[in-house]
Amino acid sequence: MTMLTPQQYADRLAAAMRRLPTQQVPVQRARGLVLAAPVRAQHRLPGFDNSAMDGYAVRAQDVTAADVVLPVAGCIPAGRTDRLQLEPGTAWQIMTGAPMPDGADSIVQVELTDGGTEQVRFDAAAVPGASVRRAGEDVEAGQVVLQADTRIGARHMGALVGSGATSVEVTPRPRVAVISTGDELQAPGIPLQHGQITDSNAPMLSALVEQAGFEVAFVGHSDDTAEALLAVVQEAAPLADAIITTGGVSAGEFEPLKAAFEGGRAVTFERIAMQPGKPQGFGFVDETTPLFALPGNPVSALVSFVMFVAPALRTMAGRPTSARWGTATAVEGWRTSPGRAQIARVWIEADGPYLNARVSGGPGSHLMGGLAAANGLAWIDAEVDEVRAGDSLRVLSLDGEFD
Known part of the structure; x- marks a missing residue:
């Protein structure tokens, strides 16, 4: 089977997505x-002429020089609703945001006066239009x-x-169902027997969905049979706009995703020239609900979500599909997988206006400790078999919404 490049597969998924109906x-x-x-x-905004300063509302022609003294008609606080008139040769004390009295064309800020309440002496001439916010000047x-x-x-x-x-x-935000598969999986907090592991994929993917700005509508688990998986998928489909499954997509004998959907069903399976995350599946349940079948190893599941699922969900949400990859300099070198793009876990840190990146943990797709110590991903092209210190890397933060 010919492998697709990560970009080809991401483009295929994005093209299959439709923006959700509006609400x-x-x-x-x-x-x-x-x-x-x-x-x-x-x-309109502002809705009325108002003062931008605490001070005095006047006619500029009445205060043409310093040392002018005018009687004060009263005080206009913010929130006063009656319509007021400024008589020639008088002033109104006024607070920031309060409506201008009719006839006033200027505000003299209180710092340029003696602050009087019965009468006020001005220390500077008024400037027409000064400190007046006009109705509708914003919107x-x-x-x-x-x-x-x-x-x-x-x-x-x-x-x-x-x-x-x-x-x-x-x-609206896409509502997402998360389904993990595997007889060996146990819910967090359940004591483990020999050969069992805690289901970390469901909590991790649920957190990824929410971090990316979407809604978790359903979380479920299926045993390693096609019948069990189909039952959980059918339970989740009415509640969700999209379904994510983990596990059951590789070439082994106990692969419930393939058993449930291969052979003319809506979900198809591909091999992607990417490490980690080579096996992928995608299709539609009930002809309308997209299903993303991701590998079961945790690192593969996370990388697959960031690379493929998050962009598709962004399309459904009306957001830009493509992620905004940045550039960082490799602090140290490492070997990569020939013939496949490597999506490496890295630690990205600022170096003045620039970014540096160093690899985090080993390449194994089961190494959750290295993943937890990473704050970004680096895309290494398939043609590259070795990253050298000083190389320029394409990087994407894991701390935001992956876009």
């Missing part, structure tokens, strides 16, 4: 989601506040809520 959600629940339609302001009613395909972050919330949005149309 209307409250603005407060929209952080991290992608807008499916532009958002227009319901009203006008009907103006697009955020464009479609914007991923909503905390920095967008002020403009959304401030301009009157209470709900927005978004692409």
Whole structure:
């Protein structure tokens, strides 16, 4: 069987994905989601002329030089709602954010006065328009506040809520089911017998799903039979937009994924020219729910998620598919697997404005200690059989959302 390159396989998965149907959600629940339609302001920002300073609202023509003294009509705190008038030759004491009285065209900040409350002496001339925030100078009613395909972050919330949005149309987070396979697996906390291991893949993949910005909808386990696996998949499918399985995809005799789906079923299996993570499976359950069949070794499962599953889920969520790989310099050298791209676990650290990377742990796909000591992945092309100190590496952080 001809092996696909990692990029060819990732492109195939991305092409098979479809953006999820949109939903209307409250603005407060929209952080991290992608807008499916532009958002227009319901009203202008600011909504009224207001003061940018604590000081005095005046007509600039009444304060043309220092030492002018004017009577103070009263105080306007922020939140005052009655409409006020500034009479010529007078001043209103005003606080930051308070509405300007009609007739005023300037604010003289309190530091340039004697701070009087009955009358006020000015130490400098007023400047027309100084320290006045004009209605609509930030956003006008009907103006697009955020464009479609914007991923909503905390920095967008002020403009959304401030301009009157209470709900927005978004692409939802994909709901993901995680299913681990293997007779040898036991749930965390269960005492182990000889030959048994703790199921680390399900907790790890669930954490990866959430770290990447998606939702875990189901976590299950299947024994090493096709019947058991199909039953768990059928249980998970109605609850999820995508399913991830681990284990059962290699060439051994007890491979439940292959037994369940080979032979004309929707899931197909490929060999990828990548180490770790050569065996992969992908297809659709119930014709609509994508299933990603990943290897069972923990490092292979993590690398496969970052390389293949996370980009596909981003497509479903309306986010950019491609990851943003950076560049780092290898601090030390190591050998790689000839003929296959190596996705190495590395520790990335800053060196001034640059990044350095050193390999973390051995190449074995079962070595979880080395994985835990890594904070990134390095992509080594298949044509490279040795990394040398000083080489430039493509690297991706494991601390963010893998994009």
